[in-house]
Amino acid sequence: MKLYLGLLESFPPHQPRIFTEVSGKLVDLNLACAARFAQVEHNPSSAYELAAFYFPDTIAAFLQRGEQALKALNEVVSFLHKSGSNELRGPADEKVVYEPREVRLLPPLQNPEKSFVIGFSDKARIEAMPKAEIPTGYYKLPQTFVTTGVPIVWPKFSEELDADACLALVIGKAGKRIPPEQAWDYIGGATILLDITARDVNRREGLTTNNLLGKNFPSSTSLGPAIWLKPTRKELENVDVKLSLDGSVKQEFALRDCVFTIEQIIARWSILGIQPGDFLAIGASMALQGDRLQNPAPLKIGSEVCCFSPAVGELSHQVVSSKGVRR
Amino acid sequence: MKLLTFVHQNQERIGALDDKGRIVDLHRAYESYLREVESNPAAYQMAAVVLGRDIMEFLKRSEKSLDAARKALAYVSQKTNDSNGGTIFKRSEVRLMAPVPRPGALVSAGKNFSDHVAEMSSKKGPAAPVAFLKLPGTVIGPEDDIPHPPEVKNLDYEVELAIIIGKPCLDVTEEEALEYVAGYAAFNDISARDVIRSENKTGIHLMGKSFPGFAPMGPYLVTADETPEPQNLKLRLSVNGETRQDSHLGYMIFKIRDMIAYWSQMGLNPGDVLTTGTPRGVAAGRKPDQTPWWLKPGDVVEAEVEKVGLLRNRIVAE
Numbered sequence: 064m065k066l067y068l069g070l071l072e073s074f075p076p077h078q079p080r081i082f083t084e085v086s087g088k089l090v091d092l093n094l095a096c097a098a099r100f101a102q103v104e105h106n107p108s109s110a111y112e113l114a115a116f117y118f119p120d121t122i123a124a125f126l127q128r129g130e131q132a133l134k135a136l137n138e139v140v141s142f143l144h145k146s147g148s149n150e151l152r153g154p155a156d157e158k159v160v161y162e163p164r165e166v167r168l169l170p171p172l173q174n175p176e177k178s179f180v181i182g183f184s185d186k187a188r189i190e191a192m193p194k195a196e197i198p199t200g201y202y203k204l205p206q207t208f209v210t211t212g213v214p215i216v217w218p219k220f221s222e223e224l225d226a227d228a229c230l231a232l233v234i235g236k237a238g239k240r241i242p243p244e245q246a247w248d249y250i251g252g253a254t255i256l257l258d259i260t261a262r263d264v265n266r267r268e269g270l271t272t273n274n275l276l277g278k279n280f281p282s283s284t285s286l287g288p289a290i291w292l293k294p295t296r297k298e299l300e301n302v303d304v305k306l307s308l309d310g311s312v313k314q315e316f317a318l319r320d321c322v323f324t325i326e327q328i329i330a331r332w333s334i335l336g337i338q339p340g341d342f343l344a345i346g347a348s349m350a351l352q353g354d355r356l357q358n359p360a361p362l363k364i365g366s367e368v369c370c371f372s373p374a375v376g377e378l379s380h381q382v383v384s385s386k387g388v389r390r
Numbered sequence: 391m392k393l394l395t396f397v398h399q400n401q402e403r404i405g406a407l408d409d410k411g412r413i414v415d416l417h418r419a420y421e422s423y424l425r426e427v428e429s430n431p432a433a434y435q436m437a438a439v440v441l442g443r444d445i446m447e448f449l450k451r452s453e454k455s456l457d458a459a460r461k462a463l464a465y466v467s468q469k470t471n472d473s474n475g476g477t478i479f480k481r482s483e484v485r486l487m488a489p490v491p492r493p494g495a496l497v498s499a500g501k502n503f504s505d506h507v508a509e510m511s512s513k514k515g516p517a518a519p520v521a522f523l524k525l526p527g528t529v530i531g532p533e534d535d536i537p538h539p540p541e542v543k544n545l546d547y548e549v550e551l552a553i554i555i556g557k558p559c560l561d562v563t564e565e566e567a568l569e570y571v572a573g574y575a576a577f578n579d580i581s582a583r584d585v586i587r588s589e590n591k592t593g594i595h596l597m598g599k600s601f602p603g604f605a606p607m608g609p610y611l612v613t614a615d616e617t618p619e620p621q622n623l624k625l626r627l628s629v630n631g632e633t634r635q636d637s638h639l640g641y642m643i644f645k646i647r648d649m650i651a652y653w654s655q656m657g658l659n660p661g662d663v664l665t666t667g668t669p670r671g672v673a674a675g676r677k678p679d680q681t682p683w684w685l686k687p688g689d690v691v692e693a694e695v696e697k698v699g700l701l702r703n704r705i706v707a708e
C-alpha cells in the first residue's frame with residue numbers, strides 16, 4: 064500500500080493530509096476513516112477525532128501510532144473497496160476521493176531528524192571497492208526537500224550537476240543500538256530519493272572530508288512520491304529502481320546489489336537513535352552493476368530527470384536555470 | 391537583549407533576562423503590557439500571535455517580535471513585585487534550554503583558526519570556508535549533561551561562537567552579512583575523534599559530530615544590537631577548572647562575515663545556526679600524548695565566549 068502527503072485547495076496550507084491510491088484516485092484517509100466510523104461503528108460524535116488520531120497531518124506521526132494505525136488503515140481500505148470508493152463522502156457529505164491532479168503532493172517526509180544518504184566519497188569509490196568497512200553517510204537538510212513535478216533549480220555556484228537514484232528505507236519504529244538480527248522490525252516502508260549533487264563543489268569539499276554546499280541547496284533532494292508501506296523483505300530487496308535522463312535509463316539497481324546489507328546500515332546508524340519518519344537512503348552508485356559501481360548521471364539545463372520504481376511511483380523533474388527564478 | 395528558552399512546569403517558554411538577572415516569561419509579560427498599558431481586550435491571544443509559539447517562530451517574526459519583547463521586558467522589569475505570578479522567575483526556578491533548541495540547519499566550521507589547523511597537523515588552511523552539518527537534534531542546554539557514548543574512546547571539546555540567523559539570507563555579500571544575524575550564543579562542538587577518523591577513511595564524517603547531546607548552546611541568544619563587534623571577543627574553555635583553550639575570534643581565517651556570505655549560497659533561514667570553528671587547545675592536538683585530555687564521565691566542561699555567556703556541562707556515561 065502507498066501513502067501520499069498532499070495539500071488540498073479546500074484546506075489551509077499548513078494542514079497537509081494523508082492519501083492513499085485506490086483505482087487511480089487519491090483518497091483522503093482522514094475523512095474516509097471518519098466516514099467509516101460514522102457508518103460502520105454508528106459513532107458519528109467521535110468520528111472526526113478518532114480519524115484525526117489515526118491519520119494526523121504527517122506520515123511520520125501516522126507511523127508513530129504503530130500497529131493500531133496500520134490496522135485502522137487496513138480497515139479503511141477494505142471499507143473503501145466494499146462501499147465503492149468513488150461514491151464515498153465524509154460524515155457531513157465532504158469530498159473524500161480526488162483526481163491526482165487535484166492534490167498538490169508534498170515530500171512524504173517533512174522534517175525528519177535523521178535524513179541520511181549512505182554514501183561513498185570519490186576516494187572510497189576507487190580504493191574501497193568492493194566493500195568499505197562501515198556504511199558512512201551524509202545528512203540531507205530537510206529544507207532542501209522537494210517532490211515530483213517541482214523544477215530542480217541549477218545553483219549559481221556550480222558548473223557541474225548530477226543525479227543519483229536512491230531507495231530510502233523509512234523507519235517505522237523508534238529504537239537505539241538495534242542489533243542486526245532485529246533490524247528488519249524497524250523498517251516501516253520505503254520511498255525514492257533523488258540526490259542532486261553539485262559535483263565540482265562536492266569534489267572540492269571532499270578534499271577536507273566535508274560534504275555540505277555540494278549536497279544541500281534548494282531542490283537538491285527530491286523525495287517521494289509516496290511511502291511504500293511495510294514491504295516484505297523479499298519485495299524490498301528485489302524492487303527495481305531506475306534513473307532516466309531525457310528518456311534513456313542511466314542507472315538501475317535493487318537493494319540486493321548494494322555493498323551493504325539493510326542489517327548493517329540499520330545497526331550502524333541506529334547508534335544515534337532512530338525515530339518513525341527518519342530515513343536511510345541507499346544510492347544507485349553504491350550498487351554493483353556487473354562488477355563495477357554505477358555513476359551518478361550528469362545533468363544540464365533543460366534535462367528531464369526521472370527516478371522510478373514500480374512499487375513507489377515516479378519522481379519527475381526538469382532542470383531549470385536560476386535566472387528568472389524569483390528569490 | 392538576552393533571549394532564552396526555558397522550561398517551567400514541563401512547558402517550553404520563550405524568555406528574556408532582565409537587568410537583575412531574572413528570567414521574564416515573554417508571553418506573560420507582553421500579555422500584561424497589552425492588557426495594562428494598551429487596554430487590549432484580547433491580550434493573551436495577541437501576545438501569542440505577535441511572539442509566536444517558540445523561538446523559531448519568534449525569529450521569523452523578526453523586528454515585530456523583538457520590538458514586542460523589548461516593550462514587555464521594559465514594562466515588567468520596572469515592577470517591584472510579580473503581581474500576576476508566573477511572569478518573572480529566579481534562574482534557579484527554571485531549567486534553561488538552548489536559546490534555539492532545534493535549529494533548522496546547524497552549520498559548523500572546521501579548520502577555521504590557523505593555530506588549530508596547525509595542531510591538527512593539517513598542512514595549510516583551506517582556500518574556501520570548510521564546514522559540516524551537525525544534526526539539529528544534538529543541541530542541548532547550557533547546563534545539561536553530555537552523554538559519553540559507549541562507542542566513543544576519544545571524546546573532545548571545541549569552544550566556538552554560535553551565530554543565529556535572523557532573516558532569510560541568499561547570496562548576500564560580506565558587507566551586508568551581519569544584518570542577517572539575530573544574535574550570538576556560546577557553543578561547544580563536542581566531537582568523537584576516533585569515530586570521525588574511522589568515518590573519514592571511506593567517507594564523510596557525520597556520526598562523530600552528531601551523537602545525542604553533542605551541541606551544548608547558550609545560555610542566551612545575545613541580540614546583535616548588543617554585540618556590535620562579534621569578531622572582537624575572547625573564547626575560553628576549561629575542563630575541571632583547568633584552562634585548555636584561551637583565544638580570540640580575531641584569529642578566525644574566514645571571519646563571521648565571510649562565513650555568512652559563503653554559506654548563504656545554500657540559502658539560510660531564521661533559526662539556522664553557524665558556528666565559528668575552534669582555536670587551538672583541543673585534546674586531539676595535545677603533544678605528545680593526547681590521553682590525559684580526552685573527556686571522561688564526571689568531567690565538567692566550561693565553554694565561555696566573552697560578553698556572550700558560559701556553558702557548564704558535565705560528562706555522564708551513557
